[in-house]
Amino acid sequence: MKEQMNYYRFSRDQWKRFYRNGHVPLTAENLHEIKAFNDQISLEDVREIYLPVTHLLQAKFEHYLSWRAAESSFLQQKNKQSPFIIGVSGSVAVGKSTTARLLEILFKYLYPNRRTQLITTDGFLYSNAELKKMQLMERKGFPESYNMPRLIEFLNDVKSGQPLAKAPMYSHQTYDVVPNRFDVITHPDILIIEGINVLQLPTNQHIYISDFTDFSVYVDADADLIETWYLERFKALMKTAFQDPLNYFYPWAIGDPEAAIKMAKGVWHDVDLKNLNDYILPTRNRADLILHKVAHHLIDAVYFRKY
Numbered sequence: 001m002k003e004q005m006n007y008y009r010f011s012r013d014q015w016k017r018f019y020r021n022g023h024v025p026l027t028a029e030n031l032h033e034i035k036a037f038n039d040q041i042s043l044e045d046v047r048e049i050y051l052p053v054t055h056l057l058q059a060k061f062e063h064y065l066s067w068r069a070a071e072s073s074f075l076q077q078k079n080k081q082s083p084f085i086i087g088v089s090g091s092v093a094v095g096k097s098t099t100a101r102l103l104e105i106l107f108k109y110l111y112p113n114r115r116t117q118l119i120t121t122d123g124f125l126y127s128n129a130e131l132k133k134m135q136l137m138e139r140k141g142f143p144e145s146y147n148m149p150r151l152i153e154f155l156n157d158v159k160s161g162q163p164l165a166k167a168p169m170y171s172h173q174t175y176d177v178v179p180n181r182f183d184v185i186t187h188p189d190i191l192i193i194e195g196i197n198v199l200q201l202p203t204n205q206h207i208y209i210s211d212f213t214d215f216s217v218y219v220d221a222d223a224d225l226i227e228t229w230y231l232e233r234f235k236a237l238m239k240t241a242f243q244d245p246l247n248y249f250y251p252w253a254i255g256d257p258e259a260a261i262k263m264a265k266g267v268w269h270d271v272d273l274k275n276l277n278d279y280i281l282p283t284r285n286r287a288d289l290i291l292h293k294v295a296h297h298l299i300d301a302v303y304f305r306k307y
């Protein structure tokens, strides 16, 4: 990634120094829990990259709470609870879910008495049946494949302090939205929203997802590297989740492995890479923080937005 004038660039060595030791006390048990959720995560990355990120987010969150109180006092209104919303974006397979989950875990350690919840935007995709009807099945993940008005309404409910808001669920098992299944969001203090479209500006809306987020993170890497992660994940799933006869990819898991890899490469090139270049990458410079990854998901630099 080239230097950008509106970002500070910090090398890994510079970034790790921003964390004051002991600020987020991680015990051996905590680290064990992180490893249990993804044993590929480097604990060095957790300490050197994610702990300073959490430290920064903590400062932002506390500033947000005091600003909300000051605003309510100015408007002579009751201080209504409204969650601090963190958006996590980036390409398919760059590691958004992993980053979002890690931030969720770290926030829970930091604020055990506060409610942190995580949702993904993929539940707001139109169902496969609807996508087929609109001839958008090959455009899954592109802006027009999401029900944006529904997502905006959901965020508006959450941000305005509704006691309960329901986010539809997506299943990677069925490769489709799950009918009548929801993630129930109940008055969180912190909401993490993860998805490829979190920083996008839809053309036909007057209000965007980013209007609801208080901080945003973009996970970045070269497209060639992301392709290898996409294919590695596909190969790992071929041996595990795809072996289930109910899985959408089951026919590929029991067929010719080379044909399956060829198909996955085609999907990456024709759908996800195109989406990255045309719609996701152009949103990168709206993020407050960019985590730049190199081989093995190692973060070599962090970009922090100046203005």
Ligand SMILES: Nc1ncnc2c1ncn2[C@@H]1O[C@H](COP(=O)(O)OP(=O)(O)O)[C@@H](O)[C@H]1O
Pocket (backbone or CB within 6 Å): 038, 040, 041, 042, 090, 091, 092, 093, 094, 095, 096, 097, 098, 099, 229, 232, 233, 296, 297
């Ligand atoms: N920090 C990390 N260290 C090691 N592997 C990772 C890391 N982040 C993601 N991965 C792996 O990369 C692949 C894509 O990550 P995932 O979080 O599923 O991506 P996304 O949500 O962006 O599609 C998965 O196989 C995941 O296990």
Ligand SMILES: CC(C)(COP(=O)(O)O)[C@@H](O)C(=O)NCCC(=O)O
Pocket (backbone or CB within 6 Å): 091, 092, 093, 096, 120, 122, 140, 141, 194, 195, 196, 267, 268, 271, 272
């Ligand atoms: C459902 C998704 C759009 C969401 O991406 P994610 O948030 O999982 O990175 C993506 O996983 C997807 O299915 N893309 C369509 C092409 C493909 O099968 O990769």
